[in-house]
Amino acid sequence: MGMFFGSVTFPGQAPDLARITAAVTERSGLALAVEESGADIKGGLHDMHARLAFACAPREQLELYSYRPGAVKAFSESVLVDVPFPTARFLQGMNELEGAQTVYLRASLGLEPTLLAFTLLALEALGGRLAHPFPEDLRRQYGAPVTVADLEERHRQLGKQARLAAAVVLLLLPVLIPLWCLGFCLFLVMLPWYIGKACQLYRRCTEDRGNSA
Secondary structure, rough: OEEEEEEEEEEOOOHHHHHHHHHEEEEEEEOOOEEEOOOOHHOOOOOEEEEEEEEEEEEEEEEEEEEEEOOHHHHHHHHHHOOOOOOHHHHOOOOOOOOEEEEEEEEEOOOOOOOHHHHHHHHHEEEEEEEEOOOOOHHHOOOOOOHHHHHHHHHHHHHHHHHHHHHHHHHHHHHHHHHHHHHHHHHHHHHHHHHHHHHHHHHHEEEEHHHHH
16 A cells, blocks of 8 residues: 655754644544654654554554654765665655754555644644645645544545445456556566666766766
């Protein structure tokens, strides 16, 4: 199953976990179950790391975390120093602005979106800037607290949609399987070309590093 990634950037240090969970609880009207990670998970990279869920739906978890200032850059410089491709600059947390801190959110794409929406809006209300604009229709939908009954109904509706989507996929399998096989065969035909281009790129990067040394 796929994952959703979101981020909210704060000028200066981000709010701590207690402030964030209090803001989510106030906006949603629902109690939260919070599982804060220990030092074995946080290590030297994370400033904050926790899993959130509504107490009435503990299986629907949202991962919330932030990095210590400069920790990702120091990690990449010490561990990825010999990597020939510019991989390090694409690491999450690598390009945070100096003097700012970003809170990241990660959740399964199957997560009912109420918790995610209230968390994003709570972080914004605490002074953060969303990486992507929050649609106005969703702002209206999640602009007021919900009840346990409301959340249960949303879960039922999501379950119906998932079952309908599964039925459609089953109906389309006789068409999708031949198309997948055709795509795989085309990939095998093109594989030598992909390998050749990758080798050329590797040699070019190696030569550039040698010239700049």
